[in-house]
Amino acid sequence: MSMNRPAAAALAAALCLLTAACGSSSDGTASDSTTEAAGSTSGYPVTLDNCGEKQAFEKAPGRVVVMNGGSVAEVSTLIALGIEDKVVANQQTYGMSEVPGRAEAIKKLPTGNVTLDDAYDIPRETMLGLRPDLVLSVTTYGFDQKNGFATREQLKQVGANSYVSPQGCDDDPSKMTVADSYQLLRDMGKIFNVNDKAEKLIAESEKNIAAVSEKVKGEKPPKVMVLFSNMSMGSNDFSSVVAKGIINDILAKAGGANAFEDAAETTFADLSKEKVAATDVDALVVISYNDPDPAAYAKKLLKEFPQWPAAKNNTYVTLSDSMYLGPSNDLAVEKIAEMLHPDAV
Incomplete structure (x- = not known):
């Protein structure tokens, strides 16, 4: 949207x-x-x-x-x-x-x-x-x-x-x-x-997050791209990519890292298609904001960037309110950890 x-x-x-x-x-x-x-x-x-x-x-x-x-x-x-x-x-x-x-x-x-x-x-x-x-x-x-x-x-x-x-x-x-x-x-x-x-x-x-974080402790943190599905917020092709904020804390607790954390000092990075293509993305988190089919958007991205490790391994998850401020961040931590470290979690 x-x-x-x-x-x-x-x-x-x-x-x-x-x-x-x-x-x-x-x-x-x-x-x-x-x-x-x-x-x-x-x-x-x-x-x-x-x-x-x-x-x-x-x-x-x-x-x-x-x-x-x-x-x-x-x-x-x-x-x-x-x-x-x-x-x-x-x-x-x-x-x-x-x-x-x-x-x-x-x-x-x-x-x-x-x-x-x-x-x-x-x-x-x-x-x-x-x-x-x-x-x-x-x-x-x-x-x-x-x-x-x-x-x-x-x-x-x-x-x-x-x-x-x-x-x-x-x-x-x-x-x-x-x-x-x-x-x-x-x-x-x-x-x-x-x-x-x-x-x-x-x-x-706190108990749920601590349990997940303990399981993924010591695992190499994959690079994760987090963005909103079908949403334009800037002038470039990828303007809804998250760079800073609570999402980075959630990723860290799940044993991951934001692939675009250094792309902006603000919450969102307004990125060109070339910048996105040149970045190794190990996993994809697509956030739905009133989008009934965020999985379709995730699959479209993986097809568009077949060079990503995420595309080669079909590694993605779609989430919504648990990725924001609110009472359910532990669910996001759990679901992302399951995607990133299936053998550990």
């Missing part, structure tokens, strides 16, 4: 889809997102310092609006925590998921009958008309007045808190890691007083 600039910017911002001023730093330590709960048996009040904005919660939000931003991290986190019933309007979807039933669960959520604006998200007056008490955005882009969105101050004036996901403060997802997915879970757990559930999900993910 072809994306215009606002949509591409929103998707890039989502990747974890999304930077270091908010959420977790690249070493997994908290950087600028802190939560405190006063000594109440209810778990409230909760105060969250989010991108320099103090958000105070006296009770669990009951009217949550999830902005688009090219992400499903936020809505998937709410579903994983079992609090999707709080959502009154959700604009996030990929159309598929590695988690059975998740795509269907997202599809069932109310949309608020919202008509998105030219920036592919909820315009200001529509947002205020939804009467939210919490608005979730992938990055600060979703609260930018010049894009026609309600600002965080305007939301505060009508009694709504707002939240920018980890690594979203600077609209730069290039430093994002799996630790940021855990920060998002932890923050939502505190805001909605489901801390135990959040910590359980984090512990399970």
Whole structure:
């Protein structure tokens, strides 16, 4: 699919889809997102310092609006925590998921009958008309007045808190890691007083990833090309190739390495066909963003570049939401490791 600039910017911002001023730093330590709960048996009040904005919660939000931003991290986190019933309007979807039933669960959520604006998200007056008490955005882009969105101050004036996901403060997802997915879970757990559930999900993910990483320890890391299927985000033939961000952390944990990590300082590399052809690609990860047949795109690429080791060995995997910020990164680590090191995993 072809994306215009606002949509591409929103998707890039989502990747974890999304930077270091908010959420977790690249070493997994908290950087600028802190939560405190006063000594109440209810778990409230909760105060969250989010991108320099103090958000105070006296009770669990009951009217949550999830902005688009090219992400499903936020809505998937709410579903994983079992609090999707709080959502009154959700604009996030990929159309598929590695988690059975998740795509269907997202599809069932109310949309608020919202008509998105030219920036592919909820315009200001529509947002205020939804009467939210919490608005979730992938990055600060979703609260930018010049894009026609309600600002965080305007939301505060009508009694709504707002939240920018980890690594979203600077609209730069290039430093994002799996630790940021855990920060998002932890923050939502505190805001909605489901801390135990959040910590359980984090512990399970950490355990699963550690088990896979141990199995592939010492194996030579194959060079992996990661890109979005049928998507154009720049001027060259290959403008949706991932160079930086959470995907590199996922690859490393799965015993792989990004073949194009040095091709750009930003999240995406805008590459020519010649550059792609001249690079040895041992394996291919194709990410679907509302593409019903990413495998067809993967096979087309392998046929186009028969000189790749990936083409000679038919080594590819298609994934979707587990490759982004969100609660299911352990599934991506497992599936990629199985592709790269089948004898070890």
